[in-house]
Amino acid sequence: MRVHVADHPLIAHKLTYLRDQRTDTPTFRRLTDELVMLLAYEATREVRTASFDIETPVTATTGVRLATPKPMVVPILRAGLGMLDGMMRMVPTAEVGFLGMVRNEETLEAHTYANRLPEDLDQRQCYLLDPMLATGGTLAAAIHYLVERGADDITAVTLLSAPEGIETLRERVAGIEPPVRLVTGAIDERLNEQGYIVPGLGDAGDRLYGVV
Template sequence: MRVLEIDHPLVAHKLTVLRDRSTHSSVFRQLADELVTLLAYEATRNVAVAPVEIETPVSGMTGTKLTNPKPMVVPILRAGLGMLDGMTRLLPTAEVGFLGMVRNEETLEVTTYANRLPDDLTGRQCFVVDPMLATGHTLIAAVNYLHERGARDITCVTLLSAPEGIATLSEAIGEDVDLTVVTAAIDDRLNASGYIVPGLGDAGDRLFGVVD
């Protein structure tokens, strides 16, 4: 498993504003979208391409195009929806699938309650988007779900990651999956409740408000 922590002043600036508890949800959504676009630039560095012959106004040339099958972006509901536009802005031809997953706050176990994905993902590059890699359980479940459907090339894009979650994910996912994690920052640790420290709080609540 490869882990890429993006070292860029714009990423650091936007992430700092996201962390601030006084940042309003409307600003949080806008900055999260901008931040994901920056992360997507690095996450798609190895997207599958092929040469294509075109004619410019001056001459012919060999260019580059995305290959088939199309990449798939998979947001983890609900918080991952706040990252979807940032990914599809750079991959407008990508198809979008959805995974609904919920973490039990007491046991930290993950349950899948919904999916909207093709049955066969063989040969598809999949980009899983979820704001937080905390305990790692949600992304483990998501990666396994995609792997069971044939996906072998999977990139997880997160705003923040915890060292414990990275270690757990790396240990749980076998060598059959070409897995990359792209994140804006690797924070200090998890607290007893499974939240990233210093973190930014509950990303879903800050994106969309508290749901009772």
């Protein structure tokens, strides 16, 4: 598994305000949207393309467009929904699937409760969206879920990651064949006893949508 930290001043700037507990929900949503657009630029560096002949106002030339089958963007419910608009602004022709996963707060293991994905993801590049890579269990389970359906290239995009989560993810995807990449805005210090990232930004889902 390859890990890419998108080290850029604008990303660090936006992350700082996302971390600030004084940032209200509307601002948090907007900053998340902007930050994901920056991360999407990095995450799609290896998106598949095909040659495409066009006519400019001056002459004929050859450019590129996204290859078929189109990329599949998969936000992990519910917090991943807050990253979807930013990703789709950068890749508007991508298709979207949804994966519902919940972490057991006692065992810290992830369980799938819903999915809206094609049964066959053969030859599909998939982009998983989840704001926080904490323990790594949710993303690992989601990656295996996509591999079982035939995905042959997977990139996970997160706002923040914990070192423990990265190592867990690396271990759990080591045996699978498709290439796996992680693109993240920052790697934080550690996890606390409750499995939350430190310093982190709190519960991303609650800050995006309110406490439920």
